[in-house]
Amino acid sequence: xxxxxxxxxxxxxxxxxxxxxxxxxxxxxxxxxxxxxxxxxxxxxxxxxxxxxxxxxxxxxxxxxxxxxxxxxxxxxxxxxxxxxxxxxxxxxxxxxxxxxxxxxxxxxxxxxxxxxxxxxxxxxxxxxxxxxxxxxxxxxxxxxxxxxxxxxxxxxxxxxxxxxxxxxxxxxxxxxxxxxxxxxxxxxxxxxxxxxxxxxxxxxxxxxxxxxxxxxxxxxxxxxxxxxxxxxxxxxxxxxxxxxxxxxxxxxxxxxxxxxxxxxxxxxxxxxxxxxxxxxxxxxxxxxxxxxxxxxxxxxxxxxxxxxxxxxxxxxxxxxxxxxxxxxxxxxxxxxxxxxxxxxxxxxxxxxxxxxxxxxxxxxxxxxxx
Amino acid sequence: xxxxxxxxxxxxxxxxxxxxxxxxxxxxxxxxxxxxxxxxxxxxxxxxxxxxxxxxxxxxxxxxxxxxxxxxxxxxxxxxxxxxxxxxxxxxxxxxxxxxxxxxxxxxxxxxxxxxxxxxxxxxxxxxxxxxxxxxxxxxxxxxxxxxxxxxxxxxxxxxxxxxxxxxxxxxxxxxxxxxxxxxxxxxxxxxxxxxxxxxxxxxxxxxxxxxxxxxxxxxxxxxxxxxxxxxxxxxxxxxxxxxxxxxxxxxxxxxxxxxxxxxxxxxxxxxxxxxxxxxxxxxxxxxxxxxxxxxxxxxxxxxxxxxxxxxxxxxxxxxxxxxxxxxxxxxxxxxxxxxxxxxxxxxxxxxxxxxxxxxxxxxxxxxxxxxxxxxxxxxxxxxxxxxxxxxxxxxxxxxxxxxxxxxxxxxxxxxxxx
Numbered sequence: 180x181x182x183x184x185x186x187x188x189x190x191x192x193x194x195x196x197x198x199x200x201x202x203x204x205x206x207x208x209x210x211x212x213x214x215x216x217x218x219x220x221x222x223x224x225x226x227x228x229x230x231x232x233x234x235x236x237x238x239x240x241x242x243x244x245x246x247x248x249x250x251x252x253x254x255x256x257x258x259x260x261x262x263x264x265x266x267x268x269x270x271x272x273x274x275x276x277x278x279x280x281x282x283x284x285x286x287x288x289x290x291x292x293x294x295x296x297x298x299x300x301x302x303x304x305x306x307x308x309x310x311x312x313x314x315x316x317x318x319x320x321x322x323x324x325x326x327x328x329x330x331x332x333x334x335x336x337x338x339x340x341x342x343x344x345x346x347x348x349x350x351x352x353x354x355x356x357x358x359x360x361x362x363x364x365x366x367x368x369x370x371x372x373x374x375x376x377x378x379x380x381x382x383x384x385x386x387x388x389x390x391x392x393x394x395x396x397x398x399x400x401x402x403x404x405x406x407x408x409x410x411x412x413x414x415x416x417x418x419x420x421x422x423x424x425x426x427x428x429x430x431x432x433x434x435x436x437x438x439x440x441x442x443x444x445x446x447x448x449x450x451x452x453x454x455x456x457x458x459x460x461x462x463x464x465x466x467x468x469x470x471x472x473x474x475x476x477x478x479x480x481x482x483x484x485x486x487x488x489x490x491x492x493x494x495x496x497x498x499x500x501x502x503x504x505x506x507x508x509x510x511x512x513x514x515x516x517x518x519x520x521x522x523x524x525x526x527x528x529x530x531x532x533x534x535x536x537x538x539x540x541x542x543x544x545x546x547x548x549x550x
Numbered sequence: 551x552x553x554x555x556x557x558x559x560x561x562x563x564x565x566x567x568x569x570x571x572x573x574x575x576x577x578x579x580x581x582x583x584x585x586x587x588x589x590x591x592x593x594x595x596x597x598x599x600x601x602x603x604x605x606x607x608x609x610x611x612x613x614x615x616x617x618x619x620x621x622x623x624x625x626x627x628x629x630x631x632x633x634x635x636x637x638x639x640x641x642x643x644x645x646x647x648x649x650x651x652x653x654x655x656x657x658x659x660x661x662x663x664x665x666x667x668x669x670x671x672x673x674x675x676x677x678x679x680x681x682x683x684x685x686x687x688x689x690x691x692x693x694x695x696x697x698x699x700x701x702x703x704x705x706x707x708x709x710x711x712x713x714x715x716x717x718x719x720x721x722x723x724x725x726x727x728x729x730x731x732x733x734x735x736x737x738x739x740x741x742x743x744x745x746x747x748x749x750x751x752x753x754x755x756x757x758x759x760x761x762x763x764x765x766x767x768x769x770x771x772x773x774x775x776x777x778x779x780x781x782x783x784x785x786x787x788x789x790x791x792x793x794x795x796x797x798x799x800x801x802x803x804x805x806x807x808x809x810x811x812x813x814x815x816x817x818x819x820x821x822x823x824x825x826x827x828x829x830x831x832x833x834x835x836x837x838x839x840x841x842x843x844x845x846x847x848x849x850x851x852x853x854x855x856x857x858x859x860x861x862x863x864x865x866x867x868x869x870x871x872x873x874x875x876x877x878x879x880x881x882x883x884x885x886x887x888x889x890x891x892x893x894x895x896x897x898x899x900x901x902x903x904x905x906x907x908x909x910x911x912x913x914x915x916x917x918x919x920x921x922x923x924x925x926x927x928x929x930x931x932x933x934x935x936x937x938x939x940x941x942x943x944x945x946x947x948x949x950x951x952x953x954x955x956x957x958x959x960x961x962x963x964x965x966x967x968x969x
Contacts, residue, residue, distance in 0.1 A: 203711070205640055207821045211707045211949065219883055267648035268883045269708065286704070286951065535775060538821035 182387040182399070185323035185380060188244070188413030191440050191504070192319035195251050195433050196241040197422050198232055198312040199262070199548075200274040207541040209236035209282045209310070210271050213290060219265035226254040229262075233295050234287040234310045238262075238273075244319070247505045248434030255426040256550075263549050272545035275429075276523065277312055277347025277361035277421025280537040284308045284351070305368065311361040314344060314420035316433050317412055318440045323380035325444070330406050330415045331376060331451030332443045333436075334459060335478055337405055337419055338466035339490050343513055344420035344432055345470045346523030349537060358470030358524035359421050362463070370396065371403040372460075376453045383408070405463070419463075424523045424547050427512070434501065434509030439493070441500035448496075449479070471520055487517050576606055577834075580841045594702035594941055596695055596840050600933045603841035607848025607930075614845045616922065617911040618904075622842060624794070629839035630694065630901050631793045631807035632786070632832050635763075637693040637718040638811020639822050640711075651881040652712070656719040659874025659896070663689050663720075666870035667863060671924075674859050680920040683731060683910045687903045687925045688867045690724035691717035694836065695898035695933065699940045707949035709888050713895035713940070716875065718808070721902050725805045726753070728906040736913035748800075755801030760809030763792040767810070768817045776820070782828050804902065843901050844933055850926035860927045871896050887947075894943035898936030903929045 203210040213235040220229045227242040240262065242254040259273075266273045287307045289299045299306040320326035345358035357363070365371050377383050390396045399407060409416045417436060423429045442448065455478040465473035466486060473486040494501075494514050501510045516522060530540040580602040584595030607614075614622050646653045667688040671681035696717050700710050730749045737748070766788055774781040792810065793803040815822070850856075872893035879889035907925040911918030944950050 203706075204642060204645075205711075205822050210711075215708050215883065215885075218885065264648075265883075267645075270642065270645040270649070270711065286706075288948075291948075536777065536821070542819075542821055 181391075182384050183410045185326065185408070185410040186413040187322075188319035189246075190319050190321045190325075190444060191246075191437055192414075193245045193248065193251055193433050193437055194242055194317035194412070194414065195245070195255065195429060196239055196315040196317075197255070197275075197426070197429055198237055198239045198314070199422060200276065200279050200312055201236050201238060201266070202272050202274055202279070202541055202545065204270055204272050207272070207538040207545070209234075209279050209287070211235040211288055212269055212271050213238050215269055216262070216265055216271075219268060220261060223261045223265075225258050225261055227258060229258065231290045231292060231295075233290060233298070233306060235290045236279075236282075236287065237290075237310060237312065245433075248430045248437060248509045249505055251433045252427065252430035255430060259426050259548070259550065272542070273548055274541055274545045275312070275346065275422045275424040275548050276527065276544055277345070277359060278350050279310070279312075280349035280527070280531075280540060281352040282310065284310060302368070305364075308364050308367070311347070311364050312422040313361065313418060314422050314429055314432065316417045316420065316436050317409060317414035318417070318436055319412075319414050321444070323383075323408075323410070324378065326408050326413070326415050327378050327380060327383060328451065329440060329443055330374060330408060331378065331455070332449065333406055333415065333417060333439065334373065334451065335455060336439055336493065337417075337459070338462045338473060338475055338486055339493065340417060340419050340432070340436070341421075341463065341466035342470045342473060342486055342490070343435065343517070343522060344423055344428075345467070346421040346424055346527065348524045348527055349531070349540075352537060354528070354531075357468050358522065359467045361421050362419060362467050365403055365418075368403045370401055372405065373456055374402070374404045374407060376451065376456060378451065421523070424526065424544050425550065426548075427550070428523070431509035431512045434504070434506030435494075435497075435513055437504055438497040438501040438506050438510060441504060442497045445500065454478070470522055470524055471517060487520070490517050572611070576602065576611070576841060576845075577838060580837060584837070588702060592703075592941075594699045594937055595837075596698045596702075596937050597934055599837050599840040600844040600930075600937070603844030604848045604930060604934065606841070607845040611845055614842055616846050616849050616926070617908050617918070618842075618846060623908070624797070625835065626839055626842055626901055626905065627797060627803040628790055628793045629832075629835040630804045630905060631789050632828070632835060633694040633697065634718070634721065634804050634808040634902075635785075635789055635811040636828070637697065637714060637721070638808040638813075639815045641715055641718060641812050642815055642819075643812075649882060651878065651883075652715070653719075655875060655878025655882055656716050657723075658878035659716065659871050659893070660689050660720045660723045662874035662877070663867055663870040666866050670862060670866045671859075674862060676859065676924065677917070677920060679735070679914075679917045680924075683728070683735070683907075683917070683921045684863070684924055686724055686728045686731060687906050687910075687921070688863060688899070688928070689720055689727075690899065690902045690906060691720045691871070691896040692898040692900040692902060692933070692936065693717040693721055694839065694902070695900050695937050696895060696940055698836065698840075699895075699898075699937055699944065703941060703944055704951035705944040705949045707947065708884055709891045709895065709947040710944060710949050712884065712888075712892050713943075716892065717896050717898075720896070722805075722808055724902065724906055725802055725808070728909060729753070729756075729802045729805065732906075732909040732913040735910060735917060738914070751800055752802060753805075755799045756796060756803075756805040757809055759792050759796040759799070759801055759803075759806040761813060763788055763806065763810035764813035764817060767814055771818055771820075776822075779829075786828065786831060804905065839901050840933065843904050844930055847904065847926045847930035847933070850923060850930070852927060856923055856927065859924055860931065863924065863928055864931060868897060891943040891947040895940040895947075897932060897939040899929050899932035900936075903932075 201212045245251045284307045347361040458476040471487040475486040475489045580599045584598030587598035588595045664685045668685035733748045796803040796806040875893035
């Protein structure tokens with residue numbers, strides 16, 4: 180199978196996907212209610228879509244193509260409200276966060292859909308351990324080459340995305356000491372990590388052909404890269420975000436990415452190169468482990484600095500573009516949290532310190548999600 | 551030899567007596583049978599417990615007499631109270647605000663069951679005085695059996711949750727109406743208004759004890775973690791105390807525990823972590839309850855006429871529950887397929903039905919005897935086959951940990967299924 184042609188999309192348009200947890204209101208463990216939620220949600224006319232995910236305690240919502248983060252929020256809000264209403268009807272709750280804090284992976288059941296069963300057959304227990312919850316942000320690119328350029332430029336800011344969205348400190352009832360433990364589960368997949376550093380679509384097509392020739396991949400869906408091109412949409416898709424605890428933060432993160440994209444397109448601030456990736460995995464690890472307190476190694480200079488300082492510097496650079504795109508409020512919301520050293524992982528840890536009970540933390544997170 | 555016996559005799563001490571040995575051995579056999587049934591068929595352990603109790607009862611085991619009284623009655627009330635306290639804690643009132651149709655569904659299936667069984671009993675020439683109580687006994691689905699089936703099959707999902715809630719609500723109605731009806735039956739010839747005060751006393755005591763129970767646990771949970779073993783012991787001790795007090799003061803101990811569980815869920819909306827911690831103590835009591843129920847129920851006299859009545863009752867009850875759940879399903883958010891399996895999962899009858907029948911027996915020996923002759927065999931059959939039907943329903947609904955096809959059939963089965 181050859182690679183699909185890169186479709187046209189309006190530059191800097193946004194699409195947001197959120198994977199969400201369905202939990203029981205009895206013990207706040209994951210509850211297999213995806214099918215029932217989908218049935219109820221399909222009765223309500225909404226923007227975007229609501230679809231099943233790998234295991235039947237997960238659900239994925241997505242927006243249509245949006246032009247601004249406020250439009251993202253205006254689409255996510257009715258979807259969230261409908262989700263909450265349906266959940267109330269079923270006596271369950273919907274929760275954000277990158278992991279469920281105490282679910283046991285072996286108790287999960289694969290959603291009854293051929294592709295999920297195929298993946299389960301191939302990846303074994305990894306598919307059930309893939310009961311993790313991320314936010315994906317699509318950003319429209321002018322053309323295929325521009326998309327690859329955007330992808331590799333964005334790679335330098337992957338630690339930003341991880342630290343700002345980190346909301347998965349707990350796994351299987353334990354504090355992992357990571358702010359985002361979710362990405363460790365993604366790393367177990369053989370085709371995860373970074374995309375190959377090619378800057379022209381023809382080279383990417385050649386790479387894809389070679390990969391399909393090996394029989395290892397059949398489509399772009401088989402790549403679990405942190406950022407991957409999405410030719411059928413004319414976008415690149417950033418996949419490292421943990422699902423935030425609120426849709427407001429999800430929209431703000433989309434606004435941040437959009438502003439970064441606008442900066443790249445307008446100023447062409449640097450040309451990505453393979454050597455950028457020398458520190459990629461280290462920076463990624465630091466952001467997952469320490470969140471905003473991570474060390475960031477600047478790829479071109481090798482300078483070490485606090486990640487939070489680099490995020491604030493970047494926010495200064497993109498501020499004019501954020502203003503043009505109507506994303507100033509979103510970036511400001513994130514800036515305040517960075518200055519306060521706050522992210523959702525911190526909030527979850529604070530709640531657990533107070534409550535000493537992860538199920539109660541999940542309950543409070545479900546209240547937070549309701550808005 | 552005489553010298554040896556004389557020497558040994560000096561060491562003999564008064565003990566708990568032969569009944570204790572009999573019960574201990576019976577429980578050991580039940581436990582083994584439950585394990586083997588579970589291991590080799592995938593059916594819940596409660597089936598094994600009930601079969602052992604049934605065999606013991608049919609063989610004339612003298613450890614439990616009908617009607618229940620004394621320590622046997624208390625143990626059963628205590629076990630029911632623990633189950634109902636937990637089941638009550640699964641019923642959030644806010645759910646009925648968001649989805650009132652679930653409450654309508656519950657009332658529909660209970661009412662349909664009552665009237666269908668009542669009219670069928672009249673049609674079968676069962677006296678009017680007995681037909682009503684038998685219908686009330688049939689109304690109660692068993693949350694005890696359903697929760698054991700759920701635990702053994704590790705089921706989770708909409709059918710599982712709804713079956714537990716609807717079974718608990720049917721129990722609430724049956725206990726309430728059954729208690730009131732038993733009070734009226736115990737005062738034959740009294741005018742309607744003369745029966746109101748004792749009925750109010752029964753409810754009042756149950757509600758006060760339930761509120762006290764939930765209040766004390768609420769206070770404890772302010773300072774103690776629900777995940778602590780000590781909290782579990784405290785909860786068990788308080789349920790035991792409330793069971794004894796409610797029964798002593800003329801209330802209904804199971805009703806008090808159920809109200810207590812429902813109240814604590816409203817007063818304390820935090821996650822319910824107690825069931826996981828109640829542990830072996832409550833498991834032993836529950837097992838004892840199942841053995842006791844089937845031992846007692848097996849003492850009923852069977853004849854062809856009774857058998858015909860019992861089988862008709864079971865069929866009518868099955869159809870009525872399924873139809874009630876189905877009719878009430880409109881607007882509840884569940885699919886029709888799920889409604890069918892919810893209806894099937896509500897088939898089991900067990901200790902609560904036996905307790906309600908026991909109340910009628912205590913209220914009027916003559917009418918009670920008629921009620922018992924039909925209710926006891928029904929309870930016996932529906933404890934065993936109800937558990938099997940509920941298990942099949944949860945498997946067919948796809949809510950068990952493993953699908954039916956993967957159940958173990960021999961010693962090489964997956965040990966992880968043991969819970």
